[in-house]
Amino acid sequence: MLYINCTFAGADPLSSPYLMSGHVARALEAVHRLGQKEYGFWGNHTATIDWCEDNYTHTQYIAEWYNTVSNIPFIALGLYGAYYSLREIPSAMHRWRFTAPHIGIACVGVGSFIFHATLNWYAQVLLDEMPMIYVSSMVLYLVFAPTDGPGSLKLKVGIASIPLTVTALYLRFSYPVIHQLCFAGIMLSIGYRFVGLIRGSKHNPEAISDAKYYIFTGAFMFILAFGIWNIDNAFCDFWTLVRTSLWNGEPGPSFKTPSLPAAIVGAVTQGHAWWHILTGLGCARMAAGASYLMLTTSHPDILPPAREPNPPLPLSPPAPTRKASDDAIFRPYKDDPVSYEDEGPSHDEILLQQRQMIDEQDTHLDRLSNSIRNQRDISLQINDELEVHTGLLEALDHELDSTGDRLSRARRRLDHVARGAKDNGSAVAIGVLIFVLLILIIVFKT
Template sequence: MWPVRQPVTPVHREGQKTFGYWGPHTSSIDWCEDNYVNLPYIAETWNTFSNIPYMLLGLHGVLLTQGLPHRARFALLHAGVALIGVGSFIFHATLNWYAQVFLDELPMIYVSTLCLYVILMAGKDAWWKRLVAPALVMLALAVTVIYFWYPNPVFHQLSYAFIQFLTTARNYVLLQTVPPSVRKQCHRILWSGAITFLLGFAIWNVDNQFCDTLTQYRGHYGDVVGALTQGHAWWHVLTGIGGSRIVVGVTYLALCVEDPDGYEIGTSLGCMPYVRAKAKVSHKKAE
């Protein structure tokens, strides 16, 4: 393991176990879920298993990119959503600092950077597009090195916000170039994803602000209430859904910029959107 220049002080909630099956808890955050309550191998049960929607939705997206042009970049973007879920699963199961940084926090930066790449590469060819890939690789590497040596969560949050700002700005520019019907569909799916994401963020903050009260409430009313009131677990579920929808919206916009009439949004099981090519209708000449 690489040493960190600035030591990270582990954070432990009062009364919580600081050591488990995977060793000491070295993470800089201890979430509002009691440790090792349900399983001996999982530090935070609900914060761990609530990452499964991330994995399933990411896999769903990968499988349904078949037949799309530039499939590799779209499939990789959906795979990134699944990998965020895997990384977060491992982190919350172990509460290990290296898992927190390299499997949970930095993958958020990498997937966001890939999303920015996809939307920057959409549209007509231009000389500056040859610089996009190396510039974004350098950006991701710079964030990685700085955050590893100086693990300040504010830096991570600002880096993530900066990438999201660039992506949103590029989305806005491209939305002005597509037909109104495509623009409406893009707005619908992108906004629904963003609102779901923000709802998860709001619930998580309630968890942070009222952790002591919620902990007492959970202990009084039993395991079912305890599971349903895990705000960070709901953050995982809702951001998995919202993030997946945003990726579908970006994919649809990127493809429709090149061929506005060639693609549409479909759904699996009535609730999981994906992008597909429109069926071509053959017109037979009247005899």
């Protein structure tokens, strides 16, 4: 059986911190199967899962040999899928979108390789189990959001919260069942979305049929791998006994060269290694089918056109007669001894030309988009300057109004002063006349 330790190290798990001196504190103790080495070249085994494979049977540098090397096809399939997507998807806008899942598959294979080689808890969580959640969440977003439109931000935040929440919970409570249930839930959600897209698609039935073939065969490989994984867990003691009895008759792992039957049985009875191989094939096929399904349903314009039916064959010429004049028209030219028909460009050459034309159109569209963006920026700058000038004109108009008001008040004051001066002038004239009369009276009296 699969050995998973669910006994907490210490007291109540809720009271033990998961951050301790900058390191994540594991809530579960390390697990070791009976009779197996608990340390190796990379240090002590601290993983909370011990898979049903004898440790260090081939080399001191790899704890679980078959579980480690079985990740090589996983990595190779991911890299090949990424290369194929970059080569075959003509649109630069969608190329990396559908290449990312294949790169994620390769990263999961690398992390699993390191974990099974070291049986280290940090490698188990951070390189093997959590990347599975991250990559599956990325695929979940890709199938629920065909394009990165303005409405996809909420979906991005919602889906991104799934791996972040699982990571926080797993670092706090190191139960492997948390990872397993979350991964199963995400995969079921992806499968539910696949069924909806296939039923609702009305584009290119032939392409939909191809996408269904890849998705369903990949899902079958997943189910088969899951069954083998559970059989390996349930009958671990039996498989261990069989392998031990054939391994040169010695109990436990040995570095001695096994016999041919022992080597064959030791390889084919590694259930978790078969899980790696079958899930690698299943992931690669499902990622390819998902990419083709999303391109068919959401971006049919960038797919290669469906092949046209072959034109009808020309009618065969009439049977030649003995007359030279009648047979001459069916004879090859004398100046061209090699008679052949110009078949024109092949189907692959036509597809290549179409891809080149689409790439050129994408380039022109990118340039047009940049030009429109620059014009928009210039328009915004002009708008800002117009707002500044409008503000200045409004301030000047206000100053003119204030100056007019001050001039009006000054004119009223001048009018008042003029009226006062006029009244004062009349009084002075009367006073002068009175003064003159007084002088005349004094003169005549004397």
